[in-house]
Amino acid sequence: MGLDRKALRTxxxxxxxxxxxxxxxxxxxxxxQAAANGIRFxxxxxxxxxxxxxxxxxxxxxxGSRRYPLIVLPTSWGLPQAEYLxxxxxxxxxxxxxxxxxxxxxxxxxxxIEVAGPPDIADASKVIDWALAHTxxxxxxxxxxxxxxxxxISLLAAAHDKRIKAVASLSGWADLIDSIYxxxxxxxxxxxxxxxxxxxxxxxxxxxxxxxxxxxxSNLAKEPELIAWGKKRSPATxxxxxxxxGAAVLLANAWGDTVFAPNQYADFYxxxxxxxxxxxxxxxxxxxELTGLFGLPNDVWTDTGRWFxxxxxxxxxxxxxxxPVELKPRSSGGYEGYxxxxxxxxxxxxxxxxxxxxIHANVDSGADGGIVFLSSILDQVAHLPPVASIPLLPRRWxxxxxxxxxxxxxxxxxxxxxxxxxxxxxxxxxxxxxxYDVGPLGLGKLVSNAxxxxxxxxxxxxxxxxxxxxxxxxxxxxxxxxxxxxxxVDPLYIEHNPSGAQLTFSSPxxxxxxxxxxxxxx
Numbered sequence: 001m002g003l004d005r006k007a008l009r010t011x012x013x014x015x016x017x018x019x020x021x022x023x024x025x026x027x028x029x030x031x032x033q034a035a036a037n038g039i040r041f042x043x044x045x046x047x048x049x050x051x052x053x054x055x056x057x058x059x060x061x062x063x064g065s066r067r068y069p070l071i072v073l074p075t076s077w078g079l080p081q082a083e084y085l086x087x088x089x090x091x092x093x094x095x096x097x098x099x100x101x102x103x104x105x106x107x108x109x110x111x112x113i114e115v116a117g118p119p120d121i122a123d124a125s126k127v128i129d130w131a132l133a134h135t136x137x138x139x140x141x142x143x144x145x146x147x148x149x150x151x152x153i154s155l156l157a158a159a160h161d162k163r164i165k166a167v168a169s170l171s172g173w174a175d176l177i178d179s180i181y182x183x184x185x186x187x188x189x190x191x192x193x194x195x196x197x198x199x200x201x202x203x204x205x206x207x208x209x210x211x212x213x214x215x216x217x218s219n220l221a222k223e224p225e226l227i228a229w230g231k232k233r234s235p236a237t238x239x240x241x242x243x244x245x246g247a248a249v250l251l252a253n254a255w256g257d258t259v260f261a262p263n264q265y266a267d268f269y270x271x272x273x274x275x276x277x278x279x280x281x282x283x284x285x286x287x288x289e290l291t292g293l294f295g296l297p298n299d300v301w302t303d304t305g306r307w308f309x310x311x312x313x314x315x316x317x318x319x320x321x322x323x324p325v326e327l328k329p330r331s332s333g334g335y336e337g338y339x340x341x342x343x344x345x346x347x348x349x350x351x352x353x354x355x356x357x358x359i360h361a362n363v364d365s366g367a368d369g370g371i372v373f374l375s376s377i378l379d380q381v382a383h384l385p386p387v388a389s390i391p392l393l394p395r396r397w398x399x400x401x402x403x404x405x406x407x408x409x410x411x412x413x414x415x416x417x418x419x420x421x422x423x424x425x426x427x428x429x430x431x432x433x434x435x436y437d438v439g440p441l442g443l444g445k446l447v448s449n450a451x452x453x454x455x456x457x458x459x460x461x462x463x464x465x466x467x468x469x470x471x472x473x474x475x476x477x478x479x480x481x482x483x484x485x486x487x488x489v490d491p492l493y494i495e496h497n498p499s500g501a502q503l504t505f506s507s508p509x510x511x512x513x514x515x516x517x518x519x520x521x522x
Contacts, residue, residue, distance in 0.1 A: 047122035050111035054101035057092040069312040070137035073100040077149035078197035086295030112205035124157035141312040158247040159238035166311035168250040168304040171286040173260040174268030177230035185451035186494040189372040248275035248311040254283035256376025281328040284376035329473035345414030345518020353513035357399040361497035365398035365487040391442040403482040410476040414518035416469040423462040423504040430495040
């Protein structure tokens with residue numbers, strides 16, 4: 001089903017306005033104001049002559065007699081160059097030259113938005129060239145970092161520019177298609193927020209505008225072009241180059257990131273052979289880093305500083321000897337360390353999806369993934385994920401399976417996997433799977449979810465479905481159950497169910513259906 005682009009953009013403008021106002025105010029925080037006296041605002045000529053607006057902060061003792069490690073910070077999507085002022089001052093105070101630049105197409109920088117296309121990658125190298133020529137930056141010790149859009153550009157730049165020795169990619173993406181088109185399903189709320197922010201603060205290139213339009217319209221004829229466009233902008237495409245170049249890579253993301261889900265970061269992390277670290281925390285897109293942008297204490301920015309201190313300055317601060325995978329569960333306060341991603345959910349427990357169940361499509365059952373940004377922020381600050389009354393979900397539109405009641409707490413860690421046999425009545429369709437923590441009164445708290453779309457199937461012919469839900473870290477209390485719910489409509493996604501479609505789930509004896517739950521070792 002296509003969606004009206006104008007309506008989506010209008011809605012998105014309202015959704016992002018408060019965020020952008022807050023982002024613009026970052027430069028007005030007390031720390032940033034204090035830093036203003038030491039900031040130099042400059043124009044840098046980027047790729048093709050495009051002017052990039054930037055600012056430079058240098059160490060207070062810089063007198064021309066020595067050089068300092070350089071950190072380059074590309075801005076986030078839709079935010080001004082004031083975004084990083086507080087962190088830039090902290091980094092400069094600890095001995096770095098810090099250069100922040102507004103990426104092309106946004107705010108006062110020239111050019112058009114290319115969504116981390118080749119001009120953006122070339123811009124990063126031009127910025128480094130400028131810094132080496134006009135600041136006391138050391139060409140042997142260069143790092144890049146950023147939040148969201150800046151995170152992706154930093155990874156892509158490190159894959160293309162061997163001078164970059166360390167990267168901190170915070171709330172970014174490794175696979176753009178697996179982020180906003182996972183399960184072959186458009187993540188429409190996420191795309192609309194990005195589109196709305198670009199409309200408010202930037203200038204989209206014709207190619208980007210057409211890509212958004214094709215995305216909303218569910219134009220299958222354009223799907224190969226969409227995928228190729230996304231892969232060209234995905235660090236995962238260039239992982240071999242990144243490994244050859246050798247930059248040390250820190251990846252940090254949120255469990256509930258509704259723009260760039262954690263799965264694609266975890267998969268990318270496993271493919272890296274360079275010094276690496278993966279950190280996952282509660283929250284939504286860019287919210288774990290937010291307080292640090294105001295100069296407040298923040299674990300993500302603290303570890304970013306430690307990462308650069310070790311890999312750019314050679315400081316023996318121990319970060320290279322810590323467990324490289326650090327997780328903060330959604331339901332408890334402490335950190336957990338693991339030697340690698342596959343050790344996170346070291347054991348698995350299956351919930352059998354027995355029997356045959358038929359549901360009707362086109363109606364939202366009441367099971368939903370929430371609202372982009374809002375729901376996961378509530379989970380982060382108040383442990384209030386989206387909820388549903390599992391006994392009251394209408395079985396005409398929702399299939400429900402439950403585990404036994406658990407005698408002890410179940411520590412879900414990693415990626416739950418659904419395997420089932422599906423028989424649709426139409427050639428195309430969409431399902432959304434939800435995993436809930438269900439208490440004694442039947443109230444389900446959302447643990448994870450994921451969409452799945454198919455096209456070109458023969459009506460009435462069964463086929464296997466394998467779907468990874470979004471990775472998470474969630475503790476199910478003793479006395480609770482887990483429930484898997486499947487329906488066909490969720491406001492987070494575009495659904496492709498023709499009118500009157502029905503879906504039948506079965507569990508053949510030779511290929512039983514199940515959901516596999518990853519659990520931390522007790």
